[in-house]
Amino acid sequence: xxxxxxxxxLATIRLGTPIAITAVGATISExxxxxxxxxxxxxxxxxxxxxxxxxxxxxxxxxxxxxxLVGVVISAIHGFVSIVCGGAQGVSSQALVLLATGFCxxxxxxxxxxxxxxxxxxxxxxxxxxxxxxxxxxxxxxFSPIVYIGVLLxxxxxxxxxxxxxxxxxxxxxxxxRAAETAGINVGxxxxxxxxxxxxxxxxxxxxxxxxQMNLFQEGMVAGRGYLALGAVIxxxxxxxGAFAAAMCFGFFDAVQLYIQIIPNSPIPxxxxxxxxxxxxxxxxxxxxxxxxxPAASGxxxxxxxxxx
Amino acid sequence: xxxxxxxxxxxxxxPKPPRKRLIPPPEKLRAAGLEAAISLLAFVLSIVTGGxxxxxxxxxxxxxxxxxxxxxxxxxxxxxxxxxxxIPIILAGLAVAVGQKGSVFNIGVEGQLIVGGLLGCLAxxxxxxxxxxxxxxxxxxxxxxxxxxxxxxAWLRLKKNVGEVFTTIMFNYVAKFLLGYLVVKVFxxxxxxxxxxxxxxxxxxxxxxxxxxxxINVGILVAVxxxxxxxxxxxxxxxxxxxxxxxxxxDASSSAGINVGxxxxxxLLLSGxxxxxGGCLEINGTVFRVFESYSxxxxxxxxxxxxxxxxxxxxxLLTAFLFGAMRNGAALxxxxxxxxxxxxxxxxxxxxxxVCSENFIRYLLKKAQKRGVKYA
Numbered sequence: 001x002x003x004x005x006x007x008x009x010l011a012t013i014r015l016g017t018p019i020a021i022t023a024v025g026a027t028i029s030e031x032x033x034x035x036x037x038x039x040x041x042x043x044x045x046x047x048x049x050x051x052x053x054x055x056x057x058x059x060x061x062x063x064x065x066x067x068x069l070v071g072v073v074i075s076a077i078h079g080f081v082s083i084v085c086g087g088a089q090g091v092s093s094q095a096l097v098l099l100a101t102g103f104c105x106x107x108x109x110x111x112x113x114x115x116x117x118x119x120x121x122x123x124x125x126x127x128x129x130x131x132x133x134x135x136x137x138x139x140x141x142x143f144s145p146i147v148y149i150g151v152l153l154x155x156x157x158x159x160x161x162x163x164x165x166x167x168x169x170x171x172x173x174x175x176x177x178r179a180a181e182t183a184g185i186n187v188g189x190x191x192x193x194x195x196x197x198x199x200x201x202x203x204x205x206x207x208x209x210x211x212x213q214m215n216l217f218q219e220g221m222v223a224g225r226g227y228l229a230l231g232a233v234i235x236x237x238x239x240x241x242g243a244f245a246a247a248m249c250f251g252f253f254d255a256v257q258l259y260i261q262i263i264p265n266s267p268i269p270x271x272x273x274x275x276x277x278x279x280x281x282x283x284x285x286x287x288x289x290x291x292x293x294x295p296a297a298s299g300x301x302x303x304x305x306x307x308x309x
Numbered sequence: 310x311x312x313x314x315x316x317x318x319x320x321x322x323x324p325k326p327p328r329k330r331l332i333p334p335p336e337k338l339r340a341a342g343l344e345a346a347i348s349l350l351a352f353v354l355s356i357v358t359g360g361x362x363x364x365x366x367x368x369x370x371x372x373x374x375x376x377x378x379x380x381x382x383x384x385x386x387x388x389x390x391x392x393x394x395x396i397p398i399i400l401a402g403l404a405v406a407v408g409q410k411g412s413v414f415n416i417g418v419e420g421q422l423i424v425g426g427l428l429g430c431l432a433x434x435x436x437x438x439x440x441x442x443x444x445x446x447x448x449x450x451x452x453x454x455x456x457x458x459x460x461x462x463a464w465l466r467l468k469k470n471v472g473e474v475f476t477t478i479m480f481n482y483v484a485k486f487l488l489g490y491l492v493v494k495v496f497x498x499x500x501x502x503x504x505x506x507x508x509x510x511x512x513x514x515x516x517x518x519x520x521x522x523x524x525i526n527v528g529i530l531v532a533v534x535x536x537x538x539x540x541x542x543x544x545x546x547x548x549x550x551x552x553x554x555x556x557x558x559x560d561a562s563s564s565a566g567i568n569v570g571x572x573x574x575x576x577l578l579l580s581g582x583x584x585x586x587g588g589c590l591e592i593n594g595t596v597f598r599v600f601e602s603y604s605x606x607x608x609x610x611x612x613x614x615x616x617x618x619x620x621x622x623x624x625x626l627l628t629a630f631l632f633g634a635m636r637n638g639a640a641l642x643x644x645x646x647x648x649x650x651x652x653x654x655x656x657x658x659x660x661x662x663x664v665c666s667e668n669f670i671r672y673l674l675k676k677a678q679k680r681g682v683k684y685a
Contacts, residue, residue: 087665109648
């Protein structure tokens with residue numbers, strides 16, 4: 001019994017972290033007024049590029065750097081389309097998902113000459129400098145450093161949004177961009193900052209999936225976590241802390257799913273077990289959504305050239 | 310999340326009224342021409358950018374595109390394959406377009422198509438029916454399946470205000486796992502080696518419209534009929550009008566006494582039913598059995614198709630042809646040049662991006678025009 005509990009707790013942290021990091025980024029982006037459904041694709045690209053960087057140099061941190069960079073580049077595309085051109089945000093970010101799935105699949109065959117998954121690469125699965133800590137050191141050291149970076153990012157995101165003038169300006173752009181602009185705020189720049197930050201965090205989360213948790217890239221390995229992060233944003237009422245907690249809740253469902261799968265002779269077919277995170281997230285969201293209202297102008301374009309300003 | 314901006318600028322999502330006036334007024338034609346030009350430009354830009362990506366990955370883009378074209382239209386059987394590929398893509402695109410008209414972004418077309426196709430297939434295997442009735446039964450079953458798969462997201466949207474984008478995506482994943490379970494454990498074929506169902510009865514198969522070597526099946530007629538019916542529904546009926554109004558401006562429609570929530574609900578259900586029919590036509594026309602991952606992402610393709618067609622049902626036919634050709638040609642491209650057939654997804658994504666930045670193109674055009682006036 002104790003084994004089960006500790007297994008699920010540890011797995012929750014491992015599986016929840018990528019969703020949580022992405023959810024913090026998505027929160028910041030939506031606060032500035034841009035919904036980024038493309039995070040699913042950004043995570044995929046991040047995961048792929050992280051493996052690629054690690055493969056080329058043998059240093060997984062270089063892979064993480066590449067993943068973050070690609071996150072910035074791809075979210076910049078989304079930013080250009082949705083902020084500068086005033087295009088439909090939901091549709092445009094869906095393009096990122098297509099782009100990413102296509103790119104990873106084509107890239108796998110072109111670079112590794114393999115289908116479905118990459119060769120194994122060096123990883124950053126453990127945080128060795130924490131091991132000397134008495135009692136909990138071994139447990140703490142078994143998490144990837146990205147888990148701790150994720151916690152720092154949560155604190156940083158909270159601080160940025162709610163404690164700094166910049167954060168206040170960003171939030172203003174998501175509530176009432178016209179008023180914000182009247183007050184002298186550059187709405188486009190603020191929104192770009194939000195989207196690019198979500199790209200950075202999405203890329204990092206993707207890197208965690210491939211070099212932090214596993215040691216290779218596999219097609220479809222993101223498996224909807226980018227979308228779950230968006231659900232977590234709603235459930236967390238558009239605050240980084242809330243989104244982080246909600247993401248950990250989704251991570252918990254994933255952990256339960258994994259645990260049931262490893263029980264020998266489980267009576268439930270594994271396909272149904274695998275559905276758990278998706279079904280549970282819908283149920284939880286439906287139960288908790290009452291009274292949730294996002295930033296007023298989130299998802300609404302505000303652009304000079306499209307005439308929506 | 311809200312696709313209104315797509316509609317706001319585009320002055321003519323409408324298929325033209327057939328009898329009253331054969332030629333629409335010139336300003337409408339001009340606007341439609343501009344729309345078409347932008348879509349065409351977006352397509353060309355995507356092909357070029359896709360080529361550049363191929364070149365970066367170390368593949369000669371010209372050989373790759375040549376193989377793609379060869380595989381899509383290079384022989385009678387290739388042309389037939391392209392047309393057959395078009396069929397589910399038309400329905401998927403139509404499903405997305407109908408949703409968008411009613412202000413619903415249905416990303417769940419993939420799941421609805423899978424479930425619809427599965428139900429259609431099961432009806433084709435297990436219901437003994439005379440030939441004349443069997444196909445309609447399968448189609449109805451599939452539409453019901455797609456509709457049911459859209460029902461919970463639609464209900465959650467109506468009653469709980471849970472965004473349909475999130476729920477329909479989650480339902481896609483659930484549908485995939487459900488399909489995996491059913492074809493591996495429940496409806497397995499007699500031999501049991503394949504993870505697939507039995508083949509459907511002969512009476513449930515769509516007959517050939519054009520014989521070999523083209524081998525085009527009747528599904529294309531059904532798809533075209535669906536396009537026509539949907540166009541009439543949207544353009545000529547009260548329900549369609551209310552749905553369009555909801556899509557243009559929810560607040561205005563609501564104050565005009567239109568029940569916005571109900572219209573979004575119905576738009577999503579209709580969208581799901583169309584998606585389900587798409588699955589059925591694919592199964593009963595080409596594959597004859599359901600297996601895991603029988604849909605190579607028709608749902609996502611549908612989004613690109615509808616967007617490029619500006620949600621115009623008739624234009625969906627054209628754009629579906631483009632994507633059908635790409636999907637069909639991609640197989641040969643993969644064989645002869647080693648480029649993954651998923652390359653098509655990249656091009657699709659690029660198309661969406663370029664179409665979404667249409668305002669930028671308009672802006673540049675306007676700027677150019679103004680400059681022309683200044684210097685004149």
